[in-house]
Amino acid sequence: MSWAATVDSFLANDPKFASNRFTMILRGLAVATLLLFCTGSPLSGEWPLVWDFDGRSDTPVAAVAGAGGDLWVLSDSNVQGGSMSRGVLLRIASDSEIIWATDDPLLTAPAALAVRADGAAIAIGWLANAVQLTAFDADGAIAWSRSRSGLTNEFGFRGPTPAPSWDPEGNPAGGGAWRIPVGLGGDFAVLSFAPNGEPLPDIVWSPPAGEGGATSLLPRPGGSLLVAGIVENVSPPGWWIVALDAKGGVDWSRFEDGETQAGAFSGAFLLSADPVRVWADDETMCGNFSLRVWSLDAKSGAPLWASTWPTGGSPECESFTPESVTIAGGRILASGIAKVPASGASFDPTAVSIDAATGELQWARVFDGATTGLRTAIASPDGSALLASSLFPNPSPGPTPLWLASWDRDGAACAPPLELLPARIQSSFALPDEGLLLVGKVFSGVGGTADDLVLQRVDNPCAALFVDGFEAGDTLAWSASVP
Numbered sequence: 001m002s003w004a005a006t007v008d009s010f011l012a013n014d015p016k017f018a019s020n021r022f023t024m025i026l027r028g029l030a031v032a033t034l035l036l037f038c039t040g041s042p043l044s045g046e047w048p049l050v051w052d053f054d055g056r057s058d059t060p061v062a063a064v065a066g067a068g069g070d071l072w073v074l075s076d077s078n079v080q081g082g083s084m085s086r087g088v089l090l091r092i093a094s095d096s097e098i099i100w101a102t103d104d105p106l107l108t109a110p111a112a113l114a115v116r117a118d119g120a121a122i123a124i125g126w127l128a129n130a131v132q133l134t135a136f137d138a139d140g141a142i143a144w145s146r147s148r149s150g151l152t153n154e155f156g157f158r159g160p161t162p163a164p165s166w167d168p169e170g171n172p173a174g175g176g177a178w179r180i181p182v183g184l185g186g187d188f189a190v191l192s193f194a195p196n197g198e199p200l201p202d203i204v205w206s207p208p209a210g211e212g213g214a215t216s217l218l219p220r221p222g223g224s225l226l227v228a229g230i231v232e233n234v235s236p237p238g239w240w241i242v243a244l245d246a247k248g249g250v251d252w253s254r255f256e257d258g259e260t261q262a263g264a265f266s267g268a269f270l271l272s273a274d275p276v277r278v279w280a281d282d283e284t285m286c287g288n289f290s291l292r293v294w295s296l297d298a299k300s301g302a303p304l305w306a307s308t309w310p311t312g313g314s315p316e317c318e319s320f321t322p323e324s325v326t327i328a329g330g331r332i333l334a335s336g337i338a339k340v341p342a343s344g345a346s347f348d349p350t351a352v353s354i355d356a357a358t359g360e361l362q363w364a365r366v367f368d369g370a371t372t373g374l375r376t377a378i379a380s381p382d383g384s385a386l387l388a389s390s391l392f393p394n395p396s397p398g399p400t401p402l403w404l405a406s407w408d409r410d411g412a413a414c415a416p417p418l419e420l421l422p423a424r425i426q427s428s429f430a431l432p433d434e435g436l437l438l439v440g441k442v443f444s445g446v447g448g449t450a451d452d453l454v455l456q457r458v459d460n461p462c463a464a465l466f467v468d469g470f471e472a473g474d475t476l477a478w479s480a481s482v483p
Contacts, residue, residue: 046096047456047457048421048454048455048457049098049455050452050453050454054080056080057076057077058075058078058451058452059076059441059451060440061074061075061076061110061426062111062113062123062161062163063113064121065431066117067117068094069093069094070091070092070093070099071092071439072089072090072113073453073455074088075088075090076110077103084105086104086107087104087107087108087134088101089101089102089103089140090453091140092455094431096457104123104134106132107132107134107145109125110123110125111125112163113164114164114165115166117166118138120135120137120143121136122136122178122193129150129151130147130151131151131182131191132145133146133164133178133193135193143197146193151183151189152184152213159322162180162181162214162216164179165178166178167179167225168219169219169221169222169223171223172246177192177194178193179191179219180193181213181216181227183213184213186207186212187207188205188206188213188227188240189204189205189213190202190203205250207234210234210237211231213229213230214267215228215230216229216267216278218272218273219273220273222245222246223246224246226241226273226276228240228241228242228268228269228270228278229268230266230280231264236258236264238264239264239278241253241276241278243301252300252301256268256278256292258280258283258292259308260285260308262282264283268280269325271326271332272327275296275298277294277295277296277332277356278296279291279292279322280292284318288317288339289320290308290311291309291325292308294307304359305359307354309361310338310340316339318339318342319338319339319340320337321337322335322352323335323336323337323377324336324428326380328381328382329381329384330355330357330383331354331355331356331380332354333352333378333385334352334378335349335376335377335378336349337349338364343366345366348366348369348372348373349367349391349405350366350367351407352364353383353411363410365385365405365411369389369391369403371391371393371401373390373392374389374390374392375390376389379436380430381430384407384414386406387404387406388403388425388440389402390423390424391403400422401419402421402424404418404438407462408462414461415462418458418461420438422443423440423456424440425438425439434460437455437456440456
């Protein structure tokens with residue numbers, strides 16, 4: 001039986017998919033087996049979309065949703081008969097049409113992605129102490145490739161891969177610049193490239209003590225930058241946040257150590273530029289992990305608040321390893337695997353909501369999938385939490401179960417948990433039309449292929465329509481509200 005037929009049969013006979021009113025949009029299946037080398041012709045289909053490059057493993061490593069509804073997905077793909085993987089960048093329209101798919105044999109370790117407003121993109125890959133960059137035009141053609149060696153890419157537990165960013169004011173000659181946070185000789189550094197690929201001068205900042213490197217950046221008005229990173233070989237280790245002006249001078253800097261005195265195991269990752277909101281993994285006193293979130297004044301760097309979850313101190317050694325963090329609707333939402341006996345979590349997928357204005361914990365919710373959590377991703381259109389959780393197969397070996405759980409801003413469940421097509425989740429996005437798009441990988445086993453890229457679209461369980469008009473103060477009118 002073909003993969004498409006298998007899925008159709010599965011959906012038709014599984015009551016979970018037939019009866020749930022928050023069901024997936026499963027009107028058809030598009031399986032794209034594309035042998036593309038520069039650009040490809042469009043392929044139309046409906047959700048879910050399963051894509052295979054050349055008969056071997058395809059693993060999504062990064063995804064970015066554009067303002068117009070298109071999705072850019074960077075895949076680490078293997079070619080049949082080849083000894084090295086390569087990066088493949090796909091641009092996918094909101095109706096599941098693959099606009100183009102371009103592969104780059106030079107991008108052998110794809111890791112992160114950034115997209116410009118006009119649809120141009122840059123993908124980076126890390127190899128030992130070097131970074132490889134490939135720039136793509138909006139139509140999918142490779143514009144240029146560059147590499148840079150002599151970098152410090154591995155120190156401590158860094159958390160997410162440091163990602164590039166587009167800075168529209170970052171080039172004194174005009175035209176903007178691509179920016180990449182790196183470590184360089186124990187210093188924070190930002191590599192910059194003009195739109196045509198011309199290297200621009202490095203921006204380097206030396207921590208007052210210890211060694212480390214930059215892991216995150218955000219452009220500020222006028223060509224200035226916020227740069228965050230990790231500092232080690234100092235007691236206590238921690239994170240520096242630096243505000244740099246357009247010439248690379250320091251406006252202010254701020255050190256944060258998490259207040260645990262036990263060590264820092266990730267880079268710092270910026271969520272917003274004004275106020276400056278940052279998150280990181282922190283090691284607890286009993287050697288596990290927690291989520292550290294803090295906020296600084298954008299003009300002075302003065303601390304506004306700092307928050308850690310769980311707070312630690314439990315004899316049972318609480319822990320939470322954040323995997324996905326976002327900010328929306330005045331809330332900071334994080335997902336990961338938690339062990340917090342007080343909340344019932346025992347290495348379970350967990351969603352955490354923190355007030356972005358005060359740092360106060362609003363709630364933490366656990367998805368109990370009867371097996372240990374493998375990977376999570378969170379999305380939020382408005383401060384609600386849409387938690388996608390991949391679980392260890394049960395029985396093993398077998399497909400990787402994928403579930404969606406949802407809670408509104410107040411932490412109330414929006415709907416019963418929904419089982420999706422089996423996949424290991426990579427990322428998820430809240431869409432402008434109240435949908436949710438999930439990016440992951442699935443084992444199809446068709447024709448000898450291994451892991452394939454899978455995209456699933458679901459309705460947002462936390463979107464509610466009120467038709468009585470009372471909440472708008474007008475009993476004769478309609479109004480729509482999202483909790």
